[in-house]
Amino acid sequence: MRSIRRMLVVACAACLSVLSVGALAAPEGTVVIGLSSLGAEDWLVPARPQANAIAVIPVFDTLLQRDDKTGQPAPGLATKWEQSKDGKTWTFDLRPGVKFHDGSDFTAEDVKFSYEVALRPESTSDMKGVFTNFVQSVEVASPTRVVFHMKQPNWEIVYKFLEVPPFFPIVSKKYFDKVGVQQAGRHPVGTGPYKFVEHKLGEYVKLEANESWWKGAPHAKTIVIRGIPEEATRVALLQTGEINLAPIGSDSLGKVKSAGLKVVRMQNLMQMVVGLEGQYLPDREGYDPKVPWAQPDKAKALKVRQALSLAINRQEIVSKVLQGMGTVEGSAGIQSFPGMPGFDPTLKVDPYDPERAKKLLAEAGYPDPSKISIIVDSTPHAARPTNSPVAQAVALYWRNIGIDVKERTSDYANLMDQGIKRKLAGVVWVYPTPAFDEPVMQLYTVTYSKARTQLFGEYPELDALLEKTVSEMDQDKRWALQKETAKWMHDNEIAIPVCYADMLWAASPKFEWTSLPGQVTVGYLNNVDTMYLGK
Amino acid sequence: MSDFAIAAEAPRASVRRRRFGFVPWRPALILVSVCMVGVLAPLIAPYPPLQGSLGDKLLPPAWLTGGSWTHVLGTDLLGRDILSRLFYGARTSLGVAAVAVVVSGTIGTTIGLISGYFGGALDAFLMRLTDVALSLPLILVAIVLVAALGTSFANVVLIIVLLLWPRYARQIRGETLALRERDFVALARIANCSHLRIIGRHILPNVVPTLLVLATLQSGYVVLLESTLSFLGAGIPPSTPAWGLMIAEGRTVIESAWWVVVWPGLTIVALVLSGNLLGDWLRDRLDPTLSRTR
């Protein structure tokens, strides 16, 4: 009798626990996110860059994911990945039993197909360049095994398969075949935690939970993403409850806090770096030897750059401009973030010393600082506009030591365009650089003389360091080289790092985001599956 | 303000509105004071307009808690004294308005005079040109110019001129058309006066009053336009003391630091109000001698 009763109790307990797990797993509620823009509202991934596809990130999965704690590669749609001995082949074992939102099975064919989509002639995706430069071919070894044959040994490709950025989502070949390229771009189908439901051009995108997601059903049943350009309006909408989450700048913090809203902080997501434009190779058309920090006398140019750095009160910028949502400590290495490869804690941040700055300027041949003319461009970055108030603060500090500072804003595209053409000599702007899995991945594209984009400076020594780093297959040696690069850039004060800055979101009081995306995600909408509205 | 609005608002010969002699001295006083403040700014402003310290960020006006009499009207986002920036702002905002109105007035009047006087194909061509200019949206003109030339005082003036001149042209053309039919013009033609003489000596002086009215009425609008352009990022360069820019830059703290926006806002309202009242009075004063067609 007793044993039967005991068995019944155990059985009941078991039933209850199963039921309760089931109850927890059922998605419920709607989360409305107010982004500043819906982007290009063209969802033909992976033929589009990640900035365009923000609203559909939750619809797709990538081969690998970032581990929430370590930031290192973790299984996504691929469960195992291995590089061959000669470094020229990467083999990925794929997760079995995963289905696309339209019911079709996910196989290696889809990975190969996604690769082909990224290579389409009109594709503007970052992966296109990566694939063209590094990948020879993609082979479907079996329904659950795909092999990437590389042109030469390459260590970067694994990082490129991690979530966002850069964004290589896997799309369904069968779906594309069935509805055609255009419809696949209008109504995307993926394997991710949310299904694409509805899109009203210029207004919103509606997503619904994919309860059979391989990682477990997401928390919120519906996600609506709206485009709201004006920050003050976003805060107002949060106050009325019409939206639940929105990105904000530090100036709105006071308002947000006093309204009783929640602040979601993604800490140290970007590094504010003052780019002193004009440090071009001497044979460039846009090179102007009269620019004080780019003059032919390297020693004097260095003194000017150091002076400019010493005149900036970094602590005050963090406390007053960023309202404390930032860190000065450890931010001395350009593109270097704590805990990431190449970080060197021994690099010291320049102190605030305006007197010494003036002395250095005098030594550099500028006893009267008002003879130095600087144009500070405070154009807000398209996706990370915190750089604008920081730039204005920097202008203020330089004015306070007597430099003739003129301010301006341009059109962001124009600024980038002129930077690419190396025609920005004499201009200074603050670039909010995000963390990358390895710093060289960013530096190689933005401060390498042979690269298309040019942000910080062109120097043959730097070029050599970057080339050496990129071709180094051994991870430890590569990380050591990146430490060396950071030190070189620090000692030569190529650009002036100011501080790390947080990316801030304001949210409804009951909003929860249990797994905040880590540092290398640049603040994109990752881990949306862990968002929900509490009771 | 649409050109048609201006045309339609023009007084009719048949109606007498106000008695002469009632000079609106209050608006005139305000306008003159603002001009004086702008001119004397370096002497009367307590601080240089660009000087600031982040430590003094967003101080409230002196009579509120946290405020101090060193910054009577408070400070802005970069710790700069608002009162000083208001004074210097008079220079910038009025300067932009004055230059823009003078230049667009000149261009518009010239085109209007030629168009109205000679008529025919020239008139049609110039009016269609005016149509084209009027139908180009503000934002397009603004952003194209910013993309090509960057933000600057000269650029803002250019944008405003491009937007304003068609309105003057239209109105002046209407006036010229009417004047052309008048007896004294016919007499001048008979006396074999050259076209230039007729336009210069007979028509232009009669058109000047309308011009003055328009200019006065437009002055407030121009300052507002500067504010809108700054909001769109196509206006005066950052940090320049200018009322419109001060309002645009302060919009994230509209509630928490209302003083950043309210003081420049009030000055703009005062300016527009004065401009309008003065312009209305001018128009009423100069009313009876002219008639208007559409």
Added chain:
Amino acid sequence: MSRFIVGRALQSLLSLFVVSLVVFYAARLTGDPTVLMLSEMATREDAARLRAHLGLDKPITTQYALFLKQAAKGDLGESTRYRRPVTDVLAARFPASLQLGSVAIVISILIALPIGVYSAVHRGTTLDVAGRLLAVLGQSLPLFWLGLILILIFAVWFGWVPAAGRGGPANFILPAVTMGWATTPAIMRLTRSAMLDVLGSEYVKLARIKGLPEWKVVWKHALKNALLPVVTFSVLLFAEMIAGAIVTETVFAWPGVGQLLISSVNTRDFPMVQATVLLLASLFVLGNFGVDVLYAWLNPRIRYGR
């Protein structure tokens, strides 16, 4: 008369043609769209290939000729940003602008008309001055500030209406009031001016002599005649308002054509910029054309120009 209409119609078409030319060149002056379409990691070859794909490597005159050829067939091109036919995007966004504009102008007229009439009838009194002061207030406040304050007061503090975004009838209120705030003074002044005209006319004198009650004289007879210029003016205002709705659309996240134009210019989406400006210009030109014809019909002297 018909000769006049045809003449003006041709001139309007010519205007549109010139606008398209100006926009075509002006847009391309703003820079290179590939800068924003590709990320920082793209190579020069990527950029060159994309430019060729978009047809931007050809000389401008060739590009314009191609554009005209296709436009004649009704194809205004594909948006380089949205990757859809520009007509599709406009078809989705333009109704939003039209709806908001219509509501705004109606609200504007409903407020301005009575005040204008009252002002005219009770000319010189405190009410008249008060009305005119109100009008000035409407013209002296920056629209974006007004919009934000309205949101603050009515959506956040009182919670009576939604703060922003397109939606049901309640969503129209704040943006329409903001948009109408600028046009109300103009309509009000015009009404007042037109009413003053009519009230002094023989027609009204006759009505008074006939012994009609004053309110009938004012509201039934005078207003009817004053309405003509007011309505025609409102038509023109409508066209101008839609083009100028950018600030309202930004503040209230209203998916209209103004917002579209801004983002298209910012992202250098040339086909979209061209199509949008042409649409707005057509609206304006059409309005002008209609008003011109109407006035010519009413006043024969204008028809003949000399």
